[in-house]
Structures are given as structure tokens and as C-alpha cells.
Amino acid sequence: xxxxxxxxxxxxxxxxxxxxxxxxxxxxxxxxxxxxxxxxxxxxxxxxxxxxxxxxxxxxxxxxxxxxxxxxxxxxxxxxxxxxxxxxxxxxxxxxxxxxxxxxxxxxxxxxxxxxxxxxxxxxxxxxxxxxxxxxxxxxxxxxxxxxxxxxxxxxxxxxxxxxxx
Amino acid sequence: xxxxxxxxxxxxxxxxxxxxxxxxxxxxxxxxxxxxxxxxxxxxxxxxxxxxxxxxxxxxxxxxxxxxxxxxxxxxxxxxxxxxxx
Numbered sequence: 310x311x312x313x314x315x316x317x318x319x320x321x322x323x324x325x326x327x328x329x330x331x332x333x334x335x336x337x338x339x340x341x342x343x344x345x346x347x348x349x350x351x352x353x354x355x356x357x358x359x360x361x362x363x364x365x366x367x368x369x370x371x372x373x374x375x376x377x378x379x380x381x382x383x384x385x386x387x388x389x390x391x392x393x394x395x396x397x398x399x400x401x402x403x404x405x406x407x408x409x410x411x412x413x414x415x416x417x418x419x420x421x422x423x424x425x426x427x428x429x430x431x432x433x434x435x436x437x438x439x440x441x442x443x444x445x446x447x448x449x450x451x452x453x454x455x456x457x458x459x460x461x462x463x464x465x466x467x468x469x470x471x472x473x474x475x
Numbered sequence: 476x477x478x479x480x481x482x483x484x485x486x487x488x489x490x491x492x493x494x495x496x497x498x499x500x501x502x503x504x505x506x507x508x509x510x511x512x513x514x515x516x517x518x519x520x521x522x523x524x525x526x527x528x529x530x531x532x533x534x535x536x537x538x539x540x541x542x543x544x545x546x547x548x549x550x551x552x553x554x555x556x557x558x559x560x561x
Contacts, residue, residue, distance in 0.1 A: 311498055319493035324485075333497060340501045341508070405489040414488070417481050436485035467481050 311340060314357065317438075318364050320405065324437045325368035327418055328402045335371055339364050354447060361448045365430055372422075420470040428463035431456050 318339050322332035342363050350359060401415045421429055427449065434445045446453045548555045 311501065315493045315497065316490065319497070320490050323491070324488065333494065333500075336493060336497060337501050337504060341504050344505055345508075403488070405491045407487070407489070410484060410487055413484055417484055420481075421485075432482075433485070436482045437488055439486070464482075471481065 310343065310356070314360050315340075317357070318360065321361070321364050321433070321438065322368055323403055323405060324433050325365075326371060328400050329404060330402075331371065331400075335364075335367050338367050338371075342367065358444075358447050361434075365448070369426055369430075416471065417467075420467055423470060424463055424466055428459050428466065431459040432463040432467075435460060 315336065319332060319336045322335040322339070323329070326332050326335060339360070343360060346363075350356075354362075401411075401418065403414070403418075406414050421432065424432065430449060431445055434440045434448060435442075440448070442453045442456055446456045449456065451459075545555070
């Protein structure tokens with residue numbers, strides 16, 4: 310199972326967390342969870358859909374923990390949520406990003422990180438994973454209409470946050 | 476701004492292979508997380524419960540015993556106090 314899904318898990322972790330070490334740790338967490346929970350897997354979705362879900366939840370949990378840690382450290386300086394969010398994603402170490410795209414993608418990921426979780430997930434699954442609307446809907450447990458709506462809101466939010474990009 | 480600009484940029488991210496040591500680390504973590512057999516955890520819980528029961532019985536017995544001891548001390552006119560001068 311590792312050999313079949315490790316590449317997908319590691320790359321999705323990189324796109325959520327933007328750091329090599331963080332992504333490696335998250336990938337380990339995902340496969341440990343998959344190993345522990347496989348007996349409880351009901352088979353109501355395909356294995357890859359299930360692994361996508363475990364990966365997304367693991368990454369979102371890590372991001373929340375990272376934000377909590379930053380918040381407790383920076384709480385003394387009474388920063389806004391947006392400022393904490395930005396400072397929580399400072400380290401950018403993505404091996405899949407070329408040198409010429411690095412600066413633009415760093416800015417783009419900073420904006421993507423500020424999107425609500427579901428919008429962010431829909432956008433990453435559509436763009437970096439190149440999943441179909443149906444596949445995204447299955448992974449997220451939503452209807453395709455809901456996914457389309459999430460994507461259009463994500464695009465509008467990105468346009469608003471990065472008016473001079475593109 | 477081109478609507479697909481950010482999305483095209485995200486699509487340009489290359490897929491990379493996970494480092495080869497990752498599988499070894501996962502296997503090490505799985506080996507470290509040794510599962511405690513269910514029977515053993517039940518046995519430990521029973522032992523703790525038995526220990527609590529024994530404690531309660533001993534303490535209860537002591538309370539009764541100390542009452543009887545006081546009676547003996549009174550009957551024999553002994554001084555059970557640690558005070559030297561009373």
C-alpha cells in the first residue's frame with residue numbers, strides 16, 4: 310500500500326504544509342494511521358479516497374497545531390488571526406517548485422493558506438492533484454454542486470487577496 | 476488578472492518522490508508502537524481493583540482494631556499518649 314500511495318500522500322502533504330520536514334512527518338503519521346485503522350475501514354469508499362481523507366485531515370490538524378503554537382507564542386503581542394495565519398506558514402521549502410516560480414508560489418500559497426479549509430482543500434485537489442469534480446466530491450463527502458461552489462468562492466477569494474497577480 | 480493565473484501556477488508544481496528513508500521510519504514507528512494484548516490490560520485492571528478492595532478491607536479492619544485497642548488500654552489503666560507530662 311505504501312508503494313502505491315506514498316507519492317500521492319507526500320505531494321499532497323507538501324502542498325498543504327510547504328515544508329519538506331513537515332511533509333515527511335505528516336506522511337509518516339498518515340501511514341501509521343492507515344495501518345492502525347485499516348481493520349476498521351468499512352470499504353464504503355475506495356482505498357485511495359480513504360487515504361486522501363486521512364491525508365487531508367492529518368495536514369489540517371498539523372496546520373491547526375502549528376497555528377495554536379504560534380498563537381500561544383505571539384499572543385503577547387496581540388496579533389490578529391490573519392497575522393498569526395501568515396506567520397504560521399513562513400517556512401517555504403517545497404521541492405516540487407522550480408526556482409523561477411518560487412517567489413510567485415510562495416505568495417500564492419500564503420493567500421491559499423488564508424482560505425477557509427474546505428475552499429483550500431477543493432482548490433488543492435483540483436489543481437495540484439488534478440482530480441475530477443466527482444472525485445473531489447467523493448473525497449470531501451460533498452455533492453459536485455457544493456464542490457463547484459467552493460471552487461468559485463476560492464477563486465474569488467484569491468482574486469481579492471492577490472489583485473495584482475496572474 | 477487572468478482568472479486561471481493562480482491555478483495554472485499551482486498546476487506547474489512538479490510531483491516529487493518521497494525520500495527513500497521514509498518507509499524505514501514508518502516501519503520503525505509501527506514496530507515501536509507495540510500493541511498491548513487485551514488480556515494483559517484486563518489483568519492489570521483486575522489487579523488494581525483487587526488492590527483497592529484489599530486496601531479498603533485493611534483500613535476498615537484497622538478502624539475496628541484501634542477501637543478494641545483503646546478498650547484494652549483503658550481497662551488496663553495504661554497511657555496511650557506520647558506526652559511525657561500530663
